[in-house]
Amino acid sequence: MMGSVDLRATATATPASLASLRHARLALPPVLGWQSQRYTGARLQGVDVDAALGLPGVHRLVQQRHLLAVIADSDAQARQACALLKPRWSTPADDDRALRPRQAHSLYQRGKEEEGLYDLTLEADYQWQDGEATLSSPDVVALAAPSGTGMRIDLPFGNPAAIALEVAGLLALPVAQIEVRSHRAPADAREYRAASDVAGVAALLCQQCGEAVSLALTPAEAPALSTSLHLRGEFDEDGALGNTTLDITQDSPAPPLAWLLTETAYALQDAAAIDGAALAPPYDWRSVHVSAALEASVPVAATCFAQEVFLDEVAQRLGQDPVQYRLAHLPDSHGRDLIRSVAHGARWHPARQQGQRQGGRLRGRGFAYASTIEQHAGQPVQSWSAWVAEVEYDEASGELSVTKVTAGHDVRAAGQAPATSPVLAQANAERLDQQARLALAQSMHGGQGFDAWSSEAGLPSTLPSSLGLPQRTALPTVELVGTPAALQNIQLNAGAAFTLPAAAAISNAVYAATGVRLRQAPFSGEQIRLALNASAPASGAQRWRKYGWLGAAVAAVGATLTLAMPWRSEIAPIARPDPDLYSAATIERGRRVALAGDCAVCHTAPGGATNAGGHALQTPFGTVYSTNITPDEHTGIGNWSYAAFERAMREGIHRDGRHLYPAFPYTAFAKISEADMQSLYAYLMAQPAVASTPPANDLRFPFNLRPLLAGWNTLFHDPQVFQPDPARSDLWNRGAYLVEGAGHCAACHSPRNALGAEKGGRHYLGGGMVDGWEAPALTALSKSPTPWTEEELFAYLRTGFSARHGIAAGPMAPVVAELAQLPPGDVRAIAHYLASFQSGAASSPAAPVPASAAQAPSPAELRSRANGQRLFAGACAACHQEGTGPTLFGVKPSLRVNTNLHSDTPDNLVHVILHGIREPANPALGYMPGFANSFSDAQMVDLLAYLRSEFAAGKPAWQGVEAAIARSRAMPMP
Structure with missing residues (x-):
């Protein structure tokens, strides 16, 4: 049901349960539709069963209402059989019960509406869209296998508890009999939905055939969940606010795919009550009425966006300054203090025009405010936030960018008196800064994660041009205004409450700069260009990206159990993928991942072909020879599926099920993001194939017994993907991702214990030995007579030379040669991260000590x-x-x-x-x-x-x- 999403089932079932693993493909209807949880899409009328079942390796056809799937020995056979099914679909007449208009319900009422008492009326419509998936692969893969009297489902990401509840309801089984394992938590709502869809269908097919089923699902495109908001307000020419109404309508959310296609009544829909008071505007309208016709909760960000832009339009129509107008009509004294503080910090002058033209550039400033009550640490917390955003629009290029933000945030326990001292802890300020940048990036066609590859020196936060912003436009500076932090025993919440005004502030700034009202986020220069050309507001065609924050504790437990298996099942070989399947951008991204990971350094023997293996790695337990990672189908990885490749990279398991020795640093590669992992696979498969068989490993007993590595993994390996630290900067997190993940710096620069595992804690990056060379400490434990600074580290990693430290030699020389090919911004991030470990290092060369x-x-x-x-x-x-x-x-x-x-x-x-x-x-x-x-x-x-x-x-x-x-x-x- 989701857009292009790639789910890879890396956790596998026991060998016994996979002895008869089947592969399934689903034939989706050409039109998927639903209304009020009822299926309204194309209906299955017939299918050519004999043509599909006549193919070799095809075992059965599963048909249940409009769910149609083929189960075969291989994915290729299942895909071929699906093409021969030739299903006949028809679209039925509209079901009046499903399509009748949904009745609006009153959610909040304040004051008594008095008609005909006010001079002016303003009505406007706003649109808010939920985030969409960002992964690019068309396939979704999950594994469902019988387990005792129940079933186990393996997913790379998802909410195991929620999915288990859904599957249990679908199959009419006790939830205790459903085990769901995932590699990580979903990154956002659409990843969650994709995991739910594929898990439900795979479970249903597994129940139908009684065997383990791997489902590769190519989902149909589904629209983002959209919320429409209609605001109407009456007010006098002197600015007095009268009646206002907010009417909310929302797309009906679809039930999980298996429930939808089988027309099973979905009984698990969240029916939590909506807090209408949270949706009401904070200003002194004489009467307020909020109504909604919807079946899911309303994003508070949607109502904040609509109300703050609407009030800006009211102030503009009255010819009043938007900040002063808010102050005049905001009854909350604490909120007024925050607004004044932010306006003062932004040097907002009511008498000054907030928009200006300089040459071909239009500049403008906009304001927005939000106040809400959230649950934090089990108690209600009231949060205030105010933003001033400054934007610039280039008329010649059509580029829109946010150049500066001044923001203030305050939080205290609901009902507690305001604080008197202006305090904002520095750690919290850094955290707010990070959240502000993320919100801005999302409002401007999406944010940049820790695994986004930079394009120029010193700007790891540069937004890619594919997001609608200029390639060399960095994220704006964010100035945080010191505001009262009234409740010191509650950590300042830098979550959604702080970023609520972001989109509205940008929209209001765009109007000040260009005169164009953007009533649908996210925003782009294209919207403004179209609006200016047509003298009408542009309709936003892009979709809001919503970043969800979810835990991954349950997934970690499942991964640990998987790692403890002494031997693993084989993943079937495939034909080498056609390199033309991958875009040039994907291959280039994979090349950069390979450079950061120094793949060729270890997988190339002296004088040998690149990545053909055979390089001898000396360990305390004997010699390990690197493998051939070229796409040769007999001696390399040419017959490895992506699932096999990812399992090796994240879990240290060969395609044939053997454990790999941790001389191959899968302990670090496990931290690589899904997007980078897929790109690396694409890059390697696009390289020339080289037939080369490395020498056999020469390890002493008992270290040559691979099953023992299962215990090693249980003790020392964490397969979790890197998670950024919200208290740190973008630059630090990017550097941490590169150093701890693909760069695997600790593999050489950290000491190891008696079993060859890297030591952590104070020993992390504290120096080690590799191939007879000492890898010096990269922390304050360094023996260097002068401390490493960020600039010195940057110069050394880019050129191999530092005048204050020396020349890169030995195994470090080829590493630097690889790093030099990365974008300078990524090397800068590595240097920034490593420099953070230099506290306590000597500040000057050691003076000679006279000998006694x-x-x-x-x-x-x-x-x-x-x-x-x-x-x-x-x-x-x-x-x-x-x-x-x-x-x-x-x-x-x-x-x-x-x-x-x-x-x-x-x-x-x-x-x-x-x-x-x-x-x-x-x-x-x-x-x-x-x-x-x-x-x-x-x-x-x-x-x-x-x-x-x-x-x-x-x-x-x-x-x-x-x-x-x-x-x-x-x-x-x-």
């Missing part, structure tokens, strides 16, 4: 250092001597700030001296020759002793230098 008599070097140590100094002068000084000589072979890095010189171990420095830097991260850096064939072990010991004492004064001499040299000489180097 007890610390005085022995004669042997002095001779060693002297020999080392001569070696340095002959082989190293030309490139590393500070302050003298020309710069050769690229840059001239200082050893005095090099982290390797200040480390507790000499390994990295030994590797660089012996093997050099043959392939720098950036060709402009130049290369460094290796001296493995020039220096003996004794000379290496002398050189290292000199370098440590000269460039890391105050650090103790390294221990175990000879062993480090032996290890390095034994290591295979490219």
Whole structure:
């Protein structure tokens, strides 16, 4: 029933229940319709059963009223059979009982309406549309399998408790016999609806055939749930408000797809009472009447939008300033104080024109206010919010952008006296800032999530041009006005209440700038252009995007149980997908995910084909060789379905059911968003196929027993998708998503426990070892003599060089080479996130510590250092001597700030001296020759002793230098 949505069932049933897994496809009616929970769409009249059942692998046809499905051995067979069904549909005559007009009910009445007492009347219609799905794949996939006397349903996202209740009602089973597992909570209402649709149909088919059924559903396009609001107001020329009426009508929400097509009476519709008082305007209209003809709750944001734009139209018709007009007719003194505070912060002047033209740009400012009562922490909380939005419209390009917002928010327990001190905690201010930006982005054709790929440096919040805004228009600055926070023991709620005025403030600002009234959100420059050309308001064709906040605790439990399985079922192979199936934009996005994840770094053997595998990964338990991830159908992943690919990435399970070793960092890749995961799959399948079989892993007993990894996963793996921290900035969350997810920085830069799992807490990013190289700490635990700043991190990750820290070498060099191909804004986000861990680091290079008599070097140590100094002068000084000589072979890095010189171990420095830097991260850096064939072990010991004492004064001499040299000489180097 939903738009293009992709649900992938990553959790699988036990092997026994999937022994006879069938695949199903649904033949949807050409017209889906409903009214008052009754089906009014096309009706099934007949079907060509023999043609479909005659195909090999087709087992049965399921028909129940207007639900028509084919069940076969494979999805391809089911899809082919569906094409041969040739169902005959007819649209019946209108059902008078279903289509008769719904009767309006009075929801709220205040005062007594007195007609004929007022001079002016204004009527206007407004439209509010619910959000629509944002995923692009046309398929919806779910798995339903018999489980004892009941059934288990696996979904990638959804509300398990609610869906279990729906399925139990549909199948007439006790709800205790229905188990629903999902990978995560739905992101919004339409994801929830999509999961509900596919789960119900899959469950019905499973009950019909008595076997496990995987349903791939291609839903029909359904309109967004729309709320229409008609406002009528009477008022005098002096501004006195008289009678106002608000009439609300709403599309009838459809029941879940299985209930609808089978014409089963849907008895689970939410019949919660609507609070009419919450829908009434806050101003001193003499009488107020709110009525509605609807079957679902009214979004408070819809009524706020309509009422605030309507009052702006009243003020405009009277020629009064909209802020002053509100102040004159708002009985709530606390609300008036907030409005004054925000207007003052925005430098709002009643006598000044709020719109202006500068060249071909039209600028305007608009105001909106909201007051509501919500339930928070089990008690009623009253919330006030006021916004001033500033917009700019470019007449030449037709681009509309919000340039600035001044917003104020206050909250206190309902009935509690207002506070007297203006306090707004900084943490809450940051949270409000984030929520404000999200609301603005949604009002302007949608927001940007943590997994949106930026396009230019320093602007990770840039809105993509596909949303109707200019490509280089950043989200506006948001100024939060310090307002009284009356209830200090209740956390400031930065939810829907704060953002209620957003859409109305933008609409009012657009009118001030252009004279065009936008009565339907979201807004775009195209609406204004059409309105200006036609001298009439544009009808918004886009749909409101509504972000839902739901928990995922139940999904986490289901995922944990799945991870604990010692062996898993095979996912059937497929023919390699045609690369033409994927758009260029999807493939490009996948390429960026692959770059952030450094896929080619680990999956390419020295001298081998890209991503063909064979790279040796040294672990404490033996050697693991990377796999072939090219789309070769025999030695690579060419025969992997997306479901198999996603399971491997999120759960560490091979297509054939084997557990993958966590040297493959699925523990991090699990955090990748669905959109990025699909794009990565598309990118890999679009690359050249290479036939290459990597060597077999060489692991010691018992670490070569893969079933043991089930226990490892239960202990150490969390398969949840990354969730942004609402208390942090967009930039920080974007960096966290890249570092913790695709970038998997902790895989190298965090220490590991005895079982090879990354240590968290204070050890997170605290340094580790990989392939014999030390991955230094990225936090305040860093041994660097100078702290890493955001700018230094950005420069290092983009170029491979920092004048205050050194050059990227070893495994880090190819990582930087990959990161350099990402948009600068994404690298900036990584640097910003990592810089947040630098608190407590040293602020300046460590000063030399004079040696005491007890610390005085022995004669042997002095001779060693002297020999080392001569070696340095002959082989190293030309490139590393500070302050003298020309710069050769690229840059001239200082050893005095090099982290390797200040480390507790000499390994990295030994590797660089012996093997050099043959392939720098950036060709402009130049290369460094290796001296493995020039220096003996004794000379290496002398050189290292000199370098440590000269460039890391105050650090103790390294221990175990000879062993480090032996290890390095034994290591295979490219």
